[in-house]
Amino acid sequence: MTKMIFVNLPVRDLAKSTAFYEAVGASKNPQFSDDTASCMVFSEAIYVMLLTHDKYGMFTQRPIADARKTSAALLALTVENRADVDEVTERAAAAGGVADPNPKQDHGFMYGRSYEDPDGNVWELVWMAPSQDA
Numbered sequence: 136m137t138k139m140i141f142v143n144l145p146v147r148d149l150a151k152s153t154a155f156y157e158a159v160g161a162s163k164n165p166q167f168s169d170d171t172a173s174c175m176v177f178s179e180a181i182y183v184m185l186l187t188h189d190k191y192g193m194f195t196q197r198p199i200a201d202a203r204k205t206s207a208a209l210l211a212l213t214v215e216n217r218a219d220v221d222e223v224t225e226r227a228a229a230a231g232g233v234a235d236p237n238p239k240q241d242h243g244f245m246y247g248r249s250y251e252d253p254d255g256n257v258w259e260l261v262w263m264a265p266s267q268d269a
Contacts, residue, residue: 142210143184145191145199146254149173151231152185155253158230159223177212202255211259217246220260224248227258 146152153163153173161183167174171190175183188199200207214220227250228234236257237249244264251257 137180139180139182141182141184143186143191143194144254144256145188146185147188148253149185149187151253155230155232156183156185159227209257209259211261213261213263217262220246220248220262223260224250
């Protein structure tokens with residue numbers, strides 16, 4: 136069985152966050168979504184659960200961090216090519232996110248940029264060449 140990852144994120148505005156994640160390439164799985172959560176699918180193995188603060192609080196006794204003020208995780212997704220890095224980053228900005236909260240990185244064989252979602256969570260987009268000769 137292929138391992139899957141479910142990233143769970145607390146969000147202030149579920150509808151706004153759902154629209155944002157659709158804009159950057161995820162699709163909503165209605166089977167696991169309701170008025171307290173949106174299951175956003177990036178691939179057969181990568182899911183992001185957007186949870187209202189009340190719903191998120193059901194899974195932890197710790198306070199919910201403000202991702203605009205603290206960093207608890209850096210999330211990264213690979214993309215098919217360099218152009219996809221730029222395209223998705225620009226779509227994120229157009230959908231209400233922030234492009235490049237961290238510096239762009241270009242190492243020739245590896246290229247990456249980042250974007251911040253409406254709640255301040257930072258996602259990195261990375262393209263890597265199959266070999267360093269690329």
